[in-house]
Amino acid sequence: MLDSTPQKTVTIKLDGKDISVPEGATIWEAAQAQGTLIPHLCHKPEPGYRSDGNCRACMVEIEGERVLAASCIRPVQVGMVVNTASERAEKSRALVVELLAADQPDQPHDASSHFLDMAALNGVSESRFPARDACHVPLLDDSHVAMSVNLDACIHCNLCVRACREVQVNDVIGMAGRGLDAQIVFDMNDPMGQSTCVACGECVQACPTGALMPASVLDDAQHGDSKDFDREVQSVCPYCGVGCQLSFKIKDDEIKYVEGVNGPANENRLCVKGGSVLTMFITITA
Numbered sequence: 001m002l003d004s005t006p007q008k009t010v011t012i013k014l015d016g017k018d019i020s021v022p023e024g025a026t027i028w029e030a031a032q033a034q035g036t037l038i039p040h041l042c043h044k045p046e047p048g049y050r051s052d053g054n055c056r057a058c059m060v061e062i063e064g065e066r067v068l069a070a071s072c073i074r075p076v077q078v079g080m081v082v083n084t085a086s087e088r089a090e091k092s093r094a095l096v097v098e099l100l101a102a103d104q105p106d107q108p109h110d111a112s113s114h115f116l117d118m119a120a121l122n123g124v125s126e127s128r129f130p131a132r133d134a135c136h137v138p139l140l141d142d143s144h145v146a147m148s149v150n151l152d153a154c155i156h157c158n159l160c161v162r163a164c165r166e167v168q169v170n171d172v173i174g175m176a177g178r179g180l181d182a183q184i185v186f187d188m189n190d191p192m193g194q195s196t197c198v199a200c201g202e203c204v205q206a207c208p209t210g211a212l213m214p215a216s217v218l219d220d221a222q223h224g225d226s227k228d229f230d231r232e233v234q235s236v237c238p239y240c241g242v243g244c245q246l247s248f249k250i251k252d253d254e255i256k257y258v259e260g261v262n263g264p265a266n267e268n269r270l271c272v273k274g275g276s277v278l279t280m281f282i283t284i285t286a
Helices: 027-033 087-101 114-121 159-167 202-206 272-285
Strands: 009-014 017-022 059-062 081-083 147-149 173-176 183-186 212-214 231-236 245-251 254-260
Touching: 009 027, 017 027, 027 081, 059 087, 087 114, 159 173, 159 202, 202 212, 202 254, 254 272
Parallel strands: 009 081
Antiparallel strands: 009 017, 059 081, 147 212, 173 183, 231 245, 245 254
16 A cells, blocks of 8 residues: 655755755755756665765765765755855865876776766866876776776775675675775675676676776777767567666667666666676677
8 A cells, every 4th residue: 555644854955045855865865856966976876776975076065064064975954054066065076076086097998987977067177186006006807708897997986886785785896905905806806707796787887987897888998988879779678577677779780788777677777687698799799
């Protein structure tokens, strides 16, 4: 039976405007509902993803509070006065992105990555800060036929960890090391292709920088563009009767790669058959 209990709302002032939002919503969600996109990197507004608040790229200013707040994890409160576009908040967000940009490769692995979109939203095109030493930059892992791992672009947002551990519940991806040696690992720091990865592709869909990419999108130099397709065709995965919805990215009348769609059966997720078998077939036969 459907619950007909009226949803409780909270009234706050957002950028000078009084708004009512559902109780328990975050500042980021309240702003999004009003058409305001607060820059974000470790937050993914998709089903199943827990907000983490570790990247600090979505900071906002709250009247009466000494420090800025991460909007993706801060719930709204009655009477809260939030400013998403104050000089202090904008400078803080831009500085975070600029620090992260210092360690990005000279040529991005994904020319249309979410990170580049957020950098542009913050007005960041280059970094004043030095890059980390080459000895701390992880090497290419191309051991998997369907996915390429270029951790030189990783910003440790942990989205791939949450995608693997909490969304798909495979628990293959984790963090290892400390300080400059901290990095994403598969199992006990195994190559991705030799790990217990089930090749669902959820981590690839979650990655905001291009550190994890479909192998079919990248050239031999590990550069590509996830938005470089002519059209998108939504369909249903042909492998079983669950009815997972997916999206074929078509380039020159050929399937370039596959992504999950937010359908009632899968909520963006795919298994190895829809997520990688189709992609592997494309890669092998291309």
